[in-house]
Amino acid sequence: xxxxxxxxxxxxxxxxxxxxxxxxxxxxxxxxxxxxxxxxxxxxxxxxxxxxxxxxxxxxxxxxxxxxxxxxxxxxxxxxxxxxxxxxxxxxxxxxxxxxxxxxxxxxxxxxxxxxxxxxxxxxxxxxxxxxxxxxxxxxxxxxxxxxxxxxxxxxxxxxxxxxxxxxxxxxxxxxxxxxxxxxxxxxxxxxxxxxxxxxxxxxxxxxxxxxxxxxxxxxxxxxxxxxxxxxxxxxxxxxxxxxxxxxxxxxxxxxxxxxx
Numbered sequence: 001x002x003x004x005x006x007x008x009x010x011x012x013x014x015x016x017x018x019x020x021x022x023x024x025x026x027x028x029x030x031x032x033x034x035x036x037x038x039x040x041x042x043x044x045x046x047x048x049x050x051x052x053x054x055x056x057x058x059x060x061x062x063x064x065x066x067x068x069x070x071x072x073x074x075x076x077x078x079x080x081x082x083x084x085x086x087x088x089x090x091x092x093x094x095x096x097x098x099x100x101x102x103x104x105x106x107x108x109x110x111x112x113x114x115x116x117x118x119x120x121x122x123x124x125x126x127x128x129x130x131x132x133x134x135x136x137x138x139x140x141x142x143x144x145x146x147x148x149x150x151x152x153x154x155x156x157x158x159x160x161x162x163x164x165x166x167x168x169x170x171x172x173x174x175x176x177x178x179x180x181x182x183x184x185x186x187x188x189x190x191x192x193x194x195x196x197x198x199x200x201x202x203x204x205x206x207x208x209x210x211x212x213x214x215x216x217x218x219x220x221x222x223x224x225x226x227x228x229x230x231x232x233x234x235x236x237x238x239x240x241x242x243x244x245x246x247x248x249x250x251x252x253x254x255x256x257x258x259x260x261x
Contacts, residue, residue, distance in 0.1 A: 010071060023068075028061035028156040030178045034136050035061050039160045041133030042170065049129055050103045052165045061158040063177060069154060072171065079127040080145035080152055083138030086178060087152060090127050091171030097123055099168040108166070123147070137178050200245050200254045201232045230257060 011018035039058045047054040064072065077097045079090040092100065094114075101119040102108065104126065115123065124147050131141060154173035162168050203223035215221075230242035233254055243256040 028063050028158070028177055030061040030137065030156050030158075030174070032058075032060060034178070035158050037136050038133050038172065042130055042160050042162075045130055045133055046103075046126075046162070049126060050165065052103075054162065055164040057161040057163060059159040059161065061156055063155055064157055069157075072157065072173075073154075076171075077123070077147055078152075078173075079124065079131075079147050081131050081134070081138070081141055082143040082145065083135065083141050085139030086137055087175035088134050088138050089152060089154060089173045090130065091154075091157070091173050092123075093169070096168040096170070099166050100126060100162075100170070103166055120147070134172070137174060196235060198240065199234045200252075201234050202245055203229075203231075 011020045013019075035058055039056055043054045043056045072091060075094055077090075077092045077094070079092075081088055098113060098115055098119065099108075101115060101123040104122055127147070128144060131144060135141065152175055154175055156174040156177050158172055160170045160172065162170060203225045205221060205223050207221070231245045231254070232239050233241040233243060233256065239260045241254075241256045241260055242258040243254050246253055246255060
């Protein structure tokens with residue numbers, strides 16, 4: 001069984017510092033890249049909501065044992081939501097919930113106070129605004145259960161550590177472990193309607209920078225290609241066809257004489 005390093009949810013005070021004991025837990029199959037996408041979405045959305053730069057760190061996804069889950073959810077606020085792929089919840093300890101709610105007002109919190117009814121509403125609105133960041137692992141959101149719904153069983157858990165403009169931990173739990181399967185290959189026929197940009201090239205002459213900077217209206221640029229030579233129709237760096245550049249009605253045109261091999 002693959003295990004990864006995690007930390008206890010409860011901290012102990014030693015010499016005036018709070019210390020969380022480390023422990024090894026079963027590692028989730030959720031790719032760290034998916035968790036990074038979510039953490040970045042939380043950072044950008046929260047920065048827009050509070051009007052301040054936000055700095056975050058990410059803890060690796062794990063699958064905590066049942067007793068650890070009980071500690072994580074004890075007296076925590078769970079903001080739950082359902083998507084087409086998964087059910088998830090933001091998990092906030094009481095002190096972190098208060099700190100997050102007061103970010104909107106630019107106020108600090110010592111973590112000892114309780115949320116007022118206004119702060120409770122602000123917290124719910126903040127977490128509702130953050131819920132779309134979970135779409136990479138939940139799919140399209142179908143139901144927001146909010147802060148007061150009955151607790152759901154969660155399997156995968158990781159934390160986004162918010163370091164600025166305030167220090168708090170935003171936990172994210174998923175009802176089932178997630179494996180990000182590779183997308184199916186695109187069939188060639190699915191690309192037939194994709195528009196591409198073509199360029200008609202008469203010639204590709206070479207000229208040194210001095211002569212180029214000295215060009216004026218009326219200057220003649222020798223192309224150094226045979227008169228009977230074909231022009232080229234290009235797709236990026238690839239030759240698509242040979243032909244002749246000309247005009248058709250009031251528009252420029254390219255007459256194809258030979259398809260490229």
